[in-house]
Amino acid sequence: MSFAKASSRRDFLKSGALAGIGAAVLPVGRTLGEIRSSSVMPKAGPIAISSRNGQRSVLKAIEMIQSGADALDAVIAGVNIVEEDPKDMSVGYGGLPNEAGAVQLDSCVMHGPSCRAGGVAALEGIKTPSKVAKLVLDRSDHVLLVGLGAQRFAQMHGFKIEDLLTDRARERWVEWKEGLSNRDDYLPPHSMEDKDIGENIEDLERHWGTIHCSAIDLAGNISGVTTTSGLAFKIPGRVGDSPIIGAGCYVDNEVGAAGSTGRGEANLENLCSFLIVERMRMGDSPEQACLYACERIASHTKLARLLDDEDRPNFTVSFYALNKAGEVGGAQIWGGRGQFAVADANGGRLVEMAYLYARTTMR
Numbered sequence: 001m002s003f004a005k006a007s008s009r010r011d012f013l014k015s016g017a018l019a020g021i022g023a024a025v026l027p028v029g030r031t032l033g034e035i036r037s038s039s040v041m042p043k044a045g046p047i048a049i050s051s052r053n054g055q056r057s058v059l060k061a062i063e064m065i066q067s068g069a070d071a072l073d074a075v076i077a078g079v080n081i082v083e084e085d086p087k088d089m090s091v092g093y094g095g096l097p098n099e100a101g102a103v104q105l106d107s108c109v110m111h112g113p114s115c116r117a118g119g120v121a122a123l124e125g126i127k128t129p130s131k132v133a134k135l136v137l138d139r140s141d142h143v144l145l146v147g148l149g150a151q152r153f154a155q156m157h158g159f160k161i162e163d164l165l166t167d168r169a170r171e172r173w174v175e176w177k178e179g180l181s182n183r184d185d186y187l188p189p190h191s192m193e194d195k196d197i198g199e200n201i202e203d204l205e206r207h208w209g210t211i212h213c214s215a216i217d218l219a220g221n222i223s224g225v226t227t228t229s230g231l232a233f234k235i236p237g238r239v240g241d242s243p244i245i246g247a248g249c250y251v252d253n254e255v256g257a258a259g260s261t262g263r264g265e266a267n268l269e270n271l272c273s274f275l276i277v278e279r280m281r282m283g284d285s286p287e288q289a290c291l292y293a294c295e296r297i298a299s300h301t302k303l304a305r306l307l308d309d310e311d312r313p314n315f316t317v318s319f320y321a322l323n324k325a326g327e328v329g330g331a332q333i334w335g336g337r338g339q340f341a342v343a344d345a346n347g348g349r350l351v352e353m354a355y356l357y358a359r360t361t362m363r
């Protein structure tokens, strides 16, 4: 089974991997009102979804699920591929460091059938924070461990501490340090109306990146994982949305799963993965629920420095969801080029994401 190498959706559509797949895909760029009444074709598991950078992950997850694996073990093994890849600068080994040059990783996992969760934040020295998050779930009475405590816990269970800063990531960090101006995350005192304060997100090639993966296994059980090196060059100790249950990932075995990538601060203030699962519980399709979360963030963004000239957020967040029936969907605040990865027994495909606003120059 393969996920055809595709640089664009069109290339991917040409590949054989799509043959025979009943895709639960909705057209992009539709408003929430337009799509609320539409229906998507239910398709039971096994199925796995992830952010676009998880094309290898969803295939791995499906391969394991077809051999009888639990969905949580499958999605973790899937994201481990990206965590261990030194070329991916947004997750695990090779991830871009914080302001001080330390790679600090965030991850959480959630297991649908047992309703349990585990997470680690600001974890240094271990390539696969998702495995440590699972260890927190399995071998402690806690849900979230951070920093040195998380590292010591992992060491106690045999994880080796390694240097995660690759030369490529270090060189990017040095370049950023040498170009410092207002391009950091410290803010002087300011008011709600101050616009030109701190970094101008819109103008910056600020590096965001994360992988979320969730799946339904052969038993119909649902689990999810999100893992990241977080915002590049962040203030040391900064924790994003990725390791926070309800923000970066949430699963309800009777409803579905959701996860996120993008500006974690906006998601932390709105707990969108939980929101998306609750919207699906109320009857939204995965795509409708993801779009609802985008609208929630947009309506809750009040600070002038985070708004463009038309009072829209000047940042983006992306959401991915699947429901108990195997329907999938994704949406982002700024879109037009966004896709997410899906795999089932027939292979992998990329699916276009819905969006609130059409992207012009923004990532």
Ligand code: ASP
Pocket: 207, 208, 209, 210, 228, 229, 230, 231, 239, 240, 241, 242, 260, 261, 262, 263, 264, 265
């Ligand atoms: N959501 C992640 C964070 O805020 C970053 C990302 O997805 O790009 O840490």
